[in-house]
Amino acid sequence: MDKEYIVTITEVLQRKxxxxxxxxxxxxxxxxxxxxxxxxxxxxxDLTAQSFKAKAA
Structure with a gap:
């Protein structure tokens, strides 16, 4: 049976x-x-990085 997860999306924008x-x-x-x-x-x-982190709800 599937479980519920919360996924946090983080983006890093950078410009010189x-x-x-x-x-x-x-x-x-x-x-x-x-x-x-x-x-x-x-x-x-300007996107330089992104990450996805999941944890159980």
Whole structure:
């Protein structure tokens, strides 16, 4: 007899953004602000990994 399972799907999206900044922290801050302002919208082309994990319900 079949059992019920819950399967968690995890996707990792990743994009490299080249930017000029005074230092590493400032570069991260600028790109983070751009991301939250929807200047960088990751999609299926940015998919770098996926995994599937099942456990009994």
């Amino acid at each position: 953004v080249k930017i000029m900044a005074a230092d590493k922290e400032n570069a991260e801050y600028i790109v983070e602000q751009q991301y939250y302002n929807q200047e960088h919208i990751l999609n299926e082309n």
